[in-house]
Amino acid sequence: MIDQARIRSDFPILDWEIDGRPMAFLDSACSSQKPAQVIDAMMDALRDSYANVHRGAYTLSQEATEAYEGARRKVARFLNAAAPEEVVFTRSTTAAINLFAYGWGLGNLKPGDRVLISVMEHHSNIVPWHIIARHTGAELSFLDITGDYRIDLEKPEDYFDERVKIVSLSGMSNVLGTMPPIGEIARLAREVGAVMLVDGAQMVPHSPVDVQEMGTDFLAFSGHKMLGPTGIGVLWGRRELLEKMEPMEGGDEMIREVRLFESTWAPVPQKFEAGTPPFVEAIGLGVAVDYLSEIGMDQILEHDRKLTSYALRRLEEVPGLSIQGPANTIDRGGVVSFDIPGIHAHDIATILDQHGVAVRAGHHCAQPLMRRLGLAAATRASFHVYTSEADIDALVDALGVARRLLASTEAVTVR
Amino acid sequence: MASLEELYREVILDHYRSPRNRRVLERSNAGADGSNPLCGDEVRVDLLIEAGVITDIGVTGHGCSISQASGSMMGDAVKAKALDEVCRLTDRFKGMMSIEGAADPGLDPERPGAVLGDLEALQGVRKFPVRIKCADLPWTTLEEALGIYESG
8 A cells, every 4th residue: 555645745746736726637648747856866966966977087977977877777677677788778768669660670670571569559669660661671560459458369370470570569558558468479479589579658657567577578668657757768678689789879979989981889788879868867767766666566556556446437427438448457557548429538638627637638649549449539547656536536527517518419419 | 727618608619519511512612621630620621612702611520619610600701702801801810819919909899799700709719729720720721622722
């Protein structure tokens, strides 16, 4: 059981009121709020111990380097990685997936090869593969979803064969909340000799992760959805694969030696970190990881599950509302997307905003999934460790106002 | 903070619930599709233009209350008007909705709706900047249809 009053007091932004009402922040899947510990650590790094990393022989630079590499060790421990060198810092989840797509895909895919993803992916795990397919002549194939919003693995032989060279799959859908059976899919990928990446943008902030247990070869995620700052992400990869992977960006920091016509690369992970890295952000992420670990990721998963269960139950009270996502909390994370026929998601979001309830409305960077669901837009409420049942009550109350204002059988029949 | 009543005026809700000119024209000689991909609003405008006058208009599509109400009002506002007059009205509407622009000096605050009719109700949308593009969508689609008509 987490001590929510204490946790909420760590997040300065939760003191804000909108028109005299406490803000109900229900958009953590888009970006989470930050505890004072993270904010203070970054301010301290800028104010008291700032110098570039991996360069200066002076004390300040050595301290900054130690703090940056310390953050890498923290992240490695958080993931139970075999070594800190398996943690590559990037700008974001998107940048980490692109690094894998370019670094691994460009050199290893040829015409006729397949990249297997799913229809529920975020655009950042679709569009890089469109680009790589164009460069290499490889094709995309897609795991479908079932009627109860799970990944369809009824006939895996329909998807997994020797043509599949890369499997790239979300560990938790940012729209549905679905958490696919990664272990089973990794086994299927391994059987056909494919390399696998998990897009952990939603999964890593909300559930315990052990990369040595998961069975995947790569894992991408970012800091800003897990109580850390923007501008920092991670590509974890198995060391022997990272060593075979090509860098995507050239510059300083990633080289061993540069001559006029050629250069050689630094060892992993520096090979993939050209230029001055976002080390203040990495330090912030390290502190976020400390914060999450102290609460316990299993506790956070349990908290999300209870809230999701509560939200599913309360939203059922709203007449006409339908939920896009599994109806129970088994292998399901803390995002709840819904629509109310006759009321557009943008109208809902505006009315909710006027009641201090912050939600996301639109296609959620997953247009193929929305098309698959036959929806133009949906509204999404998403949680993190500071989210309370009172936030969900505020959501349900404000939805009542939206219905009173806009729900009309006439609007539906005119269509 | 702007109030919801300014955004969802009764006249806007009325156009949303009972949209005017919501039909596919049997006879038309101009048209265009418009969408705001970020929010999923979609509008289709069909026109019948005869002797430089919009003699019939159909506005279909789906989306939020503001985009659909704006399309409904637009149909009423441009029907039976000459093309140059429609251009002036379009410019004036976009000026009225512009977040930088001052309030339209030609409107009479004492008598709401006296000058531009129901369209004036959409002014409240300006206080909700993310929704302005919803109100603009039917008008940009109309402009596109007229552009295609004139260049073709």
